[in-house]
Amino acid sequence: PVRRFKVLRFSSNEVEVSWEEPTEKNGFLVGYHVTQKLKRRNRRSPGNTCVIPVPDNGTETWTVAPNVTSYMFVGLLPHSLYRLSVQAVTRAGPGQEVSIEQATAQGAPTGSVENLQVASFQPKAMQISWDPPACGSRNGNISHYEVHSEEVNSTSPLPSSETANVSTTDIWLYDLVPYTTYQLRVRAYTKAGPGPWSPSLLQRTREFRPEAPRDFEVASVSPTSISLSWREPWPPGGVITHYEIIYWETFEKPGAPSVLNNISVSANETLGPDDVIHYDIQGLATNVNYTVNIKAFNDAGMSPNARLTAFTDESAPGPVTNLTVVEVNTNAIVVRWDKPLLNPDKVSAYEVTYQSKTKGACPLSVSFVTIYRIPNASVTVYKMAGLTPFTLYGISVRSRTKAGFSEVTEIETRTGETAPTGPPTNILSSQ
Numbered sequence: 001p002v003r004r005f006k007v008l009r010f011s012s013n014e015v016e017v018s019w020e021e022p023t024e025k026n027g028f029l030v031g032y033h034v035t036q037k038l039k040r041r042n043r044r045s046p047g048n049t050c051v052i053p054v055p056d057n058g059t060e061t062w063t064v065a066p067n068v069t070s071y072m073f074v075g076l077l078p079h080s081l082y083r084l085s086v087q088a089v090t091r092a093g094p095g096q097e098v099s100i101e102q103a104t105a106q107g108a109p110t111g112s113v114e115n116l117q118v119a120s121f122q123p124k125a126m127q128i129s130w131d132p133p134a135c136g137s138r139n140g141n142i143s144h145y146e147v148h149s150e151e152v153n154s155t156s157p158l159p160s161s162e163t164a165n166v167s168t169t170d171i172w173l174y175d176l177v178p179y180t181t182y183q184l185r186v187r188a189y190t191k192a193g194p195g196p197w198s199p200s201l202l203q204r205t206r207e208f209r210p211e212a213p214r215d216f217e218v219a220s221v222s223p224t225s226i227s228l229s230w231r232e233p234w235p236p237g238g239v240i241t242h243y244e245i246i247y248w249e250t251f252e253k254p255g256a257p258s259v260l261n262n263i264s265v266s267a268n269e270t271l272g273p274d275d276v277i278h279y280d281i282q283g284l285a286t287n288v289n290y291t292v293n294i295k296a297f298n299d300a301g302m303s304p305n306a307r308l309t310a311f312t313d314e315s316a317p318g319p320v321t322n323l324t325v326v327e328v329n330t331n332a333i334v335v336r337w338d339k340p341l342l343n344p345d346k347v348s349a350y351e352v353t354y355q356s357k358t359k360g361a362c363p364l365s366v367s368f369v370t371i372y373r374i375p376n377a378s379v380t381v382y383k384m385a386g387l388t389p390f391t392l393y394g395i396s397v398r399s400r401t402k403a404g405f406s407e408v409t410e411i412e413t414r415t416g417e418t419a420p421t422g423p424p425t426n427i428l429s430s431q
Contacts, residue, residue, distance in 0.1 A: 001087070001088070001095060001096035001097070001098045002022055002088055003020040004019060005017065005018075005098045005099075006018060006100070007084075007100065010102060010105060011104070012076075012106060013075060013077070013104060013107065015072075015082065015084060016073070017034075017071055017084055018070040018071075019086050021066075021069065021088065025090060026095070028091055030066060030089050030090060030091055031064055031089045032069075032089060033061055033063055033087050033094055034071045034073075034084070036076070036082050036083070037059040037085075038055070038059075038077065039058075039083050040054065041053075041079075041136075042136075051135070052135050078104050078107030079104060079106045079140045080104050082102055083099055083100075084102055085100075106190045107190065108189075108190055109133045109138050109188045109194070109195025110139060110195060111134050111137025111138070111195060113130040113133055113187065113198045114132070115130055116130040116199070116201050117201070118201065121203055122206055123206045123208035124174065124175065124205065124208065125174045126203060127171070128184055129169060129170035130145075131169060132188060133188050133195060138188070139190060139192070140192060141191070142189065142190060143189050144165050144189050145166050145167070145187065146164075146165055146186065146187050146189065146194060147163065147171050147173075148162070148163050148186075149161070149162050149163075150183045151177065151181070151182060151183075152183045154181075176205050177235045178207060178235055178237040178238065178300075179205060179207045179235070179236070179239075179298075180204065180235070181203070183200050184200065184202070207299055208235075208238070209298070209301035210236050210296045210297070210298055210300075210303040211235060211236075211304070212295070212296070212304045212306040213230040213231065213233050213294050214231040214234060215229070218308060219278065221310055221311065222312065223287070223312055223313045224282065226247075226280070226290060226310050227281075228245070229278050230276070230294060231276060231277065232271070232273045232274075232275075232277070232296070234273065236273070236298065237298055237300055238300050239299070241266075241298055242264055243296055243297070244265075244295045244302070245262070245263040245264075245279065245293070246261065246262055246263075247263075247281060247293070249289070250290060250291045286313065286315040287311065287314045287343070289309055289310070289311050290309065290311075291307065292309070292310065293305045293306070314343065314346055315342070315403050316401060316405060317342055317346060317347055317399045317401050318341050318343065318406055319340055319399070320337040320338060320339065320397050320398065321339075322336075323335060323395075323409045323410075324336055324411070327383075328414075328415060328416060330387075330389040330390075330415055331385065331386060331387045332383060332384060332385045332387060332415075333354075333383070333384045333387060333393060333413055333415065335352070335395055335397070335411070336380060336381045337381075337397050337409065339377075339399070340399050340406055343401055346402070347400065348375075348402065349376075349377060349399075349400045350377070351373050351398050351399075351400065351405065352382045352396070353372075353395070353396045353397075354369075354393050354395045354396075355368065355394050356368065356393055357391075357394055357412070359390065359392075370384075377399075387415050388415065389416060390414065390416065390418070391414065391415050394410060395410065395412070396409065396411075397409050
């Protein structure tokens with residue numbers, strides 16, 4: 001028989017052997033017969049329940065030249081036990097066979113896991129399970145599984161993608177986004193590496209109440225309105241059906257009564273999650289601080305509040321009332337008025353304008369307009385001096401706030417008469 005028959009190296013699908021020629025050839029050496037015989041598929045190990053039948057044609061023999069003393073068995077099955085043998089051949093025939101048993105190394109699985117399914121799913125979690133790859137495609141002992149989950153067609157600013165490793169054939173996935181479709185894949189590992197991914201499985205999590213609307217803020221204000229803007233909640237938890245806006249006057253004194261006003265705003269299906277939504281609250285009181293709450297609704301419930309406060313602008317004041325002349329003489333007029341009914345506390349100043357219109361019964365060819373600003377809102381009386389006697393004057397008063405001037409209130413009055421200051425003119429005599 002050949003001498004020192006041994007394995008030089010092996011892998012998952014190859015084994016290289018070597019030998020030395022026999023000491024006693026007993027004839028002319030014409031070659032060697034090398035034989036491989038599959039004894040067992042999928043080597044036994046703790047926890048490995050796969051049993052793979054060995055085919056009847058599992059034995060193959062090759063002949064090599066007499067000067068060849070090594071051979072590479074190729075195309076072997078991973079993780080399998082082989083009986084390898086060699087025998088010298090003379091012209092008289094083959095000699096005594098020498099054999100050894102050698103197992104190939106583990107290989108990466110060539111089949112994917114089977115029966116991937118969702119066992120349970122909730123708004124923020126789901127359980128998936130699967131079966132190992134078929135016995136014939138494992139190519140070794142399954143050491144663990146890699147699970148990959150990824151949001152599909154997500155409107156999230158940062159769609160998530162997660163990978164987990166487990167040694168069992170099921171897993172709970174947590175911290176998921178409600179009402180979001182996930183693509184799920186699993187692949188098996190042996191000591192040699194990963195197998196192919198399973199076919200993808202799509203599953204959407206259940207609906208859940210939304211988060212508060214995003215970026216809730218005041219876009220603009222007017223004396224009687226507040227313009228609001230916001231974005232859809234993230235995550236929406238489902239399909240947003242509408243928003244509820246509640247607003248009321250903010251009282252500084254604790255316990256003061258407040259009248260709540262409710263508005264329902266339908267969701268616009270044409271808007272995307274990052275589009276800005278606008279709504280104007282109309283018919284408000286001027287220069288009042290309002291508190292505004294907003295909630296989003298889907299079929300699973302309502303969101304927490306988003307809240308802001310905003311002052312409406314001041315409006316122009318109303319006209320002054322009861323403008324009257326309280327004193328008049330030949331060269332002065334004194335007028336008095338009452339504060340406007342609208343926003344009287346916001347008045348900061350008054351403006352008095354007067355203009356001569358006629359002198360006696362004659363219209364004036366030249367008329368001057370005088371405007372005087374009263375910066376003290378508590379002063380509601382004004383004396384116009386240096387006027388022309390017996391002249392008709394038009395007098396107007398208007399109030400002012402930060403928002404502007406009111407409409408004018410007007411009256412007319414004439415200064416008193418005096419003795420003539422010159423002789424008669426154009427005297428004609430009659431004969």
